Amino acid sequence: MLTTVSNEMQPKNPNYRPTMRNVADLAGVGIKTVSRVMNNEPNVSEATRERVLKATRQLNYQLDMAAGSLKRTDRKTMSIGLLLPNVANPFSSEINRAIEDIFNARGIAVFAASLDDDAAREASLITAFLGRRVDGLILTPIAANQAYLIPEHSRDLPMVFIDREPRGIEADAVVTDNAEGARRAAAHLLARGHTRFAYLGDRFDIQTAQQRQNGFFTELEKAGIDTGLVPTFNGVIDEESARQIALGLINSAEPPTAIFSAQNIVTFGVLHALKETGKNHEIALVGFDDFLMADMLEPGVTVIAQHPGEIGRIAAERLLARIDGDEQPSKTYIVPSELIVRGSGEIPPAA
Amino acid sequence: MLTTVSNEMQPKNPNYRPTMRNVADLAGVGIKTVSRVMNNEPNVSEATRERVLKATRQLNYQLDMAAGSLKRTDRKTMSIGLLLPNVANPFSSEINRAIEDIFNARGIAVFAASLDDDAAREASLITAFLGRRVDGLILTPIAANQAYLIPEHSRDLPMVFIDREPRGIEADAVVTDNAEGARRAAAHLLARGHTRFAYLGDRFDIQTAQQRQNGFFTELEKAGIDTGLVPTFNGVIDEESARQIALGLINSAEPPTAIFSAQNIVTFGVLHALKETGKNHEIALVGFDDFLMADMLEPGVTVIAQHPGEIGRIAAERLLARIDGDEQPSKTYIVPSELIVRGSGEIPPAA
DNA sequence: ATGTTACCTGACATCGTTGTCAGGCGCAGT
DNA sequence: ACTGCGCCTGACAACGATGTCAGGTAACAT
Numbered sequence: 001m002l003t004t005v006s007n008e009m010q011p012k013n014p015n016y017r018p019t020m021r022n023v024a025d026l027a028g029v030g031i032k033t034v035s036r037v038m039n040n041e042p043n044v045s046e047a048t049r050e051r052v053l054k055a056t057r058q059l060n061y062q063l064d065m066a067a068g069s070l071k072r073t074d075r076k077t078m079s080i081g082l083l084l085p086n087v088a089n090p091f092s093s094e095i096n097r098a099i100e101d102i103f104n105a106r107g108i109a110v111f112a113a114s115l116d117d118d119a120a121r122e123a124s125l126i127t128a129f130l131g132r133r134v135d136g137l138i139l140t141p142i143a144a145n146q147a148y149l150i151p152e153h154s155r156d157l158p159m160v161f162i163d164r165e166p167r168g169i170e171a172d173a174v175v176t177d178n179a180e181g182a183r184r185a186a187a188h189l190l191a192r193g194h195t196r197f198a199y200l201g202d203r204f205d206i207q208t209a210q211q212r213q214n215g216f217f218t219e220l221e222k223a224g225i226d227t228g229l230v231p232t233f234n235g236v237i238d239e240e241s242a243r244q245i246a247l248g249l250i251n252s253a254e255p256p257t258a259i260f261s262a263q264n265i266v267t268f269g270v271l272h273a274l275k276e277t278g279k280n281h282e283i284a285l286v287g288f289d290d291f292l293m294a295d296m297l298e299p300g301v302t303v304i305a306q307h308p309g310e311i312g313r314i315a316a317e318r319l320l321a322r323i324d325g326d327e328q329p330s331k332t333y334i335v336p337s338e339l340i341v342r343g344s345g346e347i348p349p350a351a
Numbered sequence: 352m353l354t355t356v357s358n359e360m361q362p363k364n365p366n367y368r369p370t371m372r373n374v375a376d377l378a379g380v381g382i383k384t385v386s387r388v389m390n391n392e393p394n395v396s397e398a399t400r401e402r403v404l405k406a407t408r409q410l411n412y413q414l415d416m417a418a419g420s421l422k423r424t425d426r427k428t429m430s431i432g433l434l435l436p437n438v439a440n441p442f443s444s445e446i447n448r449a450i451e452d453i454f455n456a457r458g459i460a461v462f463a464a465s466l467d468d469d470a471a472r473e474a475s476l477i478t479a480f481l482g483r484r485v486d487g488l489i490l491t492p493i494a495a496n497q498a499y500l501i502p503e504h505s506r507d508l509p510m511v512f513i514d515r516e517p518r519g520i521e522a523d524a525v526v527t528d529n530a531e532g533a534r535r536a537a538a539h540l541l542a543r544g545h546t547r548f549a550y551l552g553d554r555f556d557i558q559t560a561q562q563r564q565n566g567f568f569t570e571l572e573k574a575g576i577d578t579g580l581v582p583t584f585n586g587v588i589d590e591e592s593a594r595q596i597a598l599g600l601i602n603s604a605e606p607p608t609a610i611f612s613a614q615n616i617v618t619f620g621v622l623h624a625l626k627e628t629g630k631n632h633e634i635a636l637v638g639f640d641d642f643l644m645a646d647m648l649e650p651g652v653t654v655i656a657q658h659p660g661e662i663g664r665i666a667a668e669r670l671l672a673r674i675d676g677d678e679q680p681s682k683t684y685i686v687p688s689e690l691i692v693r694g695s696g697e698i699p700p701a702a
Numbered sequence: 703a704t705g706t707t708a709c710c711t712g713a714c715a716t717c718g719t720t721g722t723c724a725g726g727c728g729c730a731g732t
Numbered sequence: 733a734c735t736g737c738g739c740c741t742g743a744c745a746a747c748g749a750t751g752t753c754a755g756g757t758a759a760c761a762t
Contacts, residue, residue, distance in 0.1 A: 016504060017504050017505075018504070019717090019718055019719085020718065020719065021718080024742095029741080029742080030741060030742035030743075031718095031719085031742075031743090032720080032721090032741075032742055032743085032744095033740085033741060033742070035719070035720060035721095036720095036740095036741090038719095039720085042739095043738095043739060043740055043741085044740070044741085045739085045740065045741095048740080048741085060502035060503065060504060062478070062481055062482050062502070063482055063718090063719080064482070064484060064717095064718055064719070065482050065483055065484075065719095066417040066420065066421060066428065066483065066484060066718085066719090067421055067717070067718035067719045067720090067747090068718080068719050068720065069417065069719090069720095069747090070417060070418055070421065070717095070718080070719070070720090070746095070747045070748065070749090071718085071719050071720040071721075071746065071747045071748095072719080072720055072721085072747085073720085073721075075747090077417065079462070079483070086448065087438070087444055087447050087448050087451060087463075088441075088444045088445050088447065088448035089444075090439075090441065090444075090643075093438055093439045093440075093441075093443075093444040093447075094439050096438050096439065096444075096463075097437065097438050097439035097465060100438060100463070100464060100465060101465075104464065104476075107479065109462045109464070109479060109480070109483060110462065110463065110464070111430070111460045111461065111462055112438075112447075112451070112461065112463045113451060113455065113460070113461070114448060114451060114452075125455075127413070128458065128460055129460070130413055131413050131414060131415070131416050132416050132417065132430070132460060133415060133416075133417060151411040151413070152411065153367060153368050153369070153411060268643075268644075271644075271647060272647070275647060291643065291644070292441075292619075292642065292643055292644065293619075293642070293643065293644040293647075293648065296622060296623070296626060296644075296648055297644065297647055297648065298649050370747090370748055370749085371748065371749065372748080375712095380711080380712080381711060381712035381713075382712075382713095382748095382749085382750095383711075383712055383713085383714095383750080383751090384710085384711060384712070386749070386750060386751095387710095387711090389749095390750085393709095394708095394709060394710055394711085395710070395711085396709085396710065396711095399710080399711085414748095414749080415747095415748055415749065416749095417748085417749090418717090418747075418748035418749040418750090419748080419749050419750065420717090420749090420750095421716090421717045421718065421719090421747095421748080421749070421750085422716065422717045422718095422748085422749055422750040422751075423717085423749080423750055423751085424750085424751075426717090
């Protein structure tokens with residue numbers, strides 16, 4: 001009876017995976033020396049190093065990171081988890097890209113996943129990432145409280161929240177100045193003399209949606225407008241319902257002269273309604289979130305643009321710092337939004 | 352002198368990570384029984400199972416997947432690698448989403464990364480994924496030949512290529528009918544009576560770009576047009592250069608009456624040029640790739656639409672089948688493109 | 703009572719790597 | 733010649749899990 005079999009498959013079988021043992025044998029050194037070479041540790045003579053490297057090339061050897069991190073003291077897996085609203089959405093995908101670039105440069109791989117604003121998904125994905133022992137997490141929180149999501153023993157896992165601030169847990173966050181951006185949209189429309197507004201917003205249980213509405217309404221009130229009378233629609237979750245609502249507004253007895261849409265998809269629906277009814281040059285529109293081709297429409301669409309690339313970049317850098325041991329108190333970073341004037345927001349109220 | 356220390360941190364320290372040993376001790380069973388429960392293996396009495404589950408809940412225990420896959424016979428890490436041109440590009444990000452959905456449902460996590468049409472990046476990312484022992488790979492190949500990318504011992508790693516077919520290696524592929532789509536665009540324009548064309552394309556070293564040009568030119572030749580005289584621009588890599596080229600064409604002595612742009616970004620540049628010069632209702636345009644808001648422009652933009660979601664879905668299903676042991680000969684799956692008529696492609700040639 | 707079978711259960715080796723530690727060698731200082 | 737130090741080097745245990753295997757118990761047939 002044989003004691004060990006694993007090395008038997010070495011010479012014949014073309015698709016066995018070489019291990020450190022195989023490299024060590026071929027180079028005629030101890031296994032630990034191979035480890036030292038692979039990890040660029042000191043105290044290996046140049047001659048030995050060369051011999052080992054030659055053997056790794058010959059066998060096409062590659063370190064098994066999982067096995068390594070099991071024993072290594074820092075237990076780093078060189079991977080992080082990224083939880084976004086939806087990787088297919090342009091806002092998310094730009095964040096994704098910015099984050100990827102920074103981590104790739106450091107040899108850290110990124111697990112990305114979409115949440116679809118579903119708290120159950122959030123929980124199961126966090127569990128999945130924790131089970132893979134990621135070194136950190138960047139996420140857009142959904143659940144009302146994240147405390148129960150993160151087991152006690154993972155509270156010190158580096159984490160950065162994006163787009164929305166964490167609740168029930170202490171962590172860095174990177175967000176857009178939602179209220180301020182929406183406030184600026186209101187001010188912009190008020191300056192053109194508008195008095196009859198309509199507001200179409202996202203799911204109201206999402207933090208950012210509330211902030212945008214608050215910002216918008218605050219400014220209207222400051223101008224003496226009774227916001228109780230402003231037609232307000234929350235929970236507009238898809239383009240088609242936004243379109244229907246906008247059509248209703250446009251065709252009503254007293255249509256608004258200015259519409260604010262608080263999110264990308266909502267804006268698309270409103271645009272369709274305006275175009276269909278031919279009112280695109282009569283009713284003003286400002287949308288939250290920039291989008292491709294906004295400048296090519298007739299008229300160009302005035303928006304409050306966020307800077308997803310910047311958000312992603314800052315979040316990635318914060319997470320890296322935390323992973324590297326930064327212990328400063330957690331903080332929220334605010335990325336200012338930007339008003340981009342293109343035409344639709346400068347239409348004056350009809351006489 | 353103590354023999355083992357690891358369990359010492361158990362009671363006091365709040366952020367140690369419980370291991371199977373801890374759970375086993377708490378439940379008063381052997382470590383292997385915990386393993387059986389965690390993996391839903393049979394041959395555990397209901398009473399014991401309950402006791403173990405209670406202990407896992409008490410300690411908030413979570414299986415370490417990496418450690419498990421090290422010893423497990425199938426060695427599955429429950430993760431795959433996904434290499435896309437650019438996760439921020441809408442075409443890529445929709446593929447990303449479709450793939451993610453299918454793998455998440457199976458508990459498999461997805462590492463995603465962007466290649467930027469850079470062969471060096473391709474090589475280093477593949478190495479990174481291989482080092483993490485992914486169970487499979489979905490990728491958009493860049494290098495002229497993938498054979499050297501994949502070490503011999505990983506040739507049997509399940510792999511599916513998307514958008515472009517593999518070279519130097521046998522594997523499934525899922526692609527758009529690029530030539531046929533471009534051919535259809537040509538036929539569509541020819542049917543409107545056009546005879547003066549211009550062609551703007553992507554980097555010509557990319558497989559899909561060549562196929563599109565071939566398809567387009569083949570159809571023109573069939574109609575008796577001397578394609579040697581058709582102004583043809585390859586290597587148009589960004590919107591601005593596309594715009595410049597289009598401006599040059601529009602302002603030339605004999606401007607084309609119909610333009611075909613073989614890729615998204617190129618189309619955007621051409622659109623800008625047409626709008627600036629006010630020729631958007633005079634010169635016909637068909638673009639490859641659909642995009643958001645294409646129906647909202649004036650005129651709507653006629654395109655050959657690809658179906659990225661469908662491509663992603665098929666690729667994911669093929670990879671899953673391979674991971675599950677499907678051994679059938681590899682095959683290329685073709686996802687038909689679709690001509691979407693919106694106005695810009697139906698403009699007749701100027702008299 | 704005994705043998706057979708089916709079901710539970712845990713000790714132990716092991717996956718591929720890194721941390722610890724002790725040993726060997728060469729060279730400078732005395 | 734001897735000690736001390738610095739540099740290389742490999743044996744061995746261990747990371748947290750799973751596979752193997754043997755032992756133990758209860759139930760049933762003989």
